Amino acid sequence: MPELPEVETVRRGLQPAMEGARIDSVELRRPDLRFPFPPNFAERLTGGQIVGIGRRAKYLLLETTTAPLLISHLGMTGSFRVEDSASARTPGTFHHERSKAEAHDHAVFQITSKDGTARRVTFNDPRRFGFMLFANADGSHPMLDNLGVEPTGNALNGSVLAGLMQGKQAPLKAALLDQTLIAGLGNIYVSEALWRAQLSPRRAAGTIVKRNGAPTERAALLADAVRAVIDDALRAGGSSLRDYVHTDGSLGYFQHRFAVYDREGEPCPRAGCGGTIRRIVQSGRSTFYCPVCQR
């Protein structure tokens, strides 16, 4: 489920329940996700208080009073859901429904929110590409060390983007997915941003930079497009394709506004373009674009 807008939506869903909460217990239903849970994971968290929940790129960061900074990634299919403990197991729920919902619940946090409500926060992840790790005592971790600029706020502009792309032979698609350059874009929003900027995903990344390293008009347009698509998706609560996004089980709705993603064969939505959306594979992953208006 997760590119930056989805992860940030999850963070915002967890925050009211978790910030300031006490951790009463942590139950792990298997020893590992993508990586093994750290030693004494549950013990180190239990009894602590959650100071805050943050995000860097696609990583969720949970600060507690008893354990090192908790770094969590949702992988492809990870999700959190928050339930009041009292109503978590609704009487009358059919057995098969429950077992389906709980089939891949791997970690369960029992907490008492600062309003006094007992809640259950459950991490579910069918493919187990997600993980939870502890950072070093100083909050550093190799996974966080080489992350690029956030595509939110005004950190990313034409000149910054030009600096990142200068000299790169890789296609724009691959460069935009590189988390060490820009941190948070994924397969959907790269396709969408390139459509908005009318740039071909196959174009060599370095071609949006002038010889002297200055940004071209294309670089400025692309930087704006990246920020705009992330911002729009955030305001729509992210995109829900196969898994729920929100911690209360509700869906994001940005998927209804995709211009090109998963729209192979459909007409390009750009007024007057007349092109047909095409799907190609770049470094093993689908890219969607309009070959007529994206150059």
Add this chain to the structure above:
DNA sequence: ATAGAGACCTGTGTGC
């Protein structure tokens, strides 16, 4: 250094 392929996992949809 840099670009691409393969690997990690499970579920779902498609076509025969």
Add this chain to the structure above:
DNA sequence: TGCACACAGGTCTCTA
């Protein structure tokens, strides 16, 4: 209905 295959919001590791 079964079965094989392709594909899925990510990213780490290995190879040229």
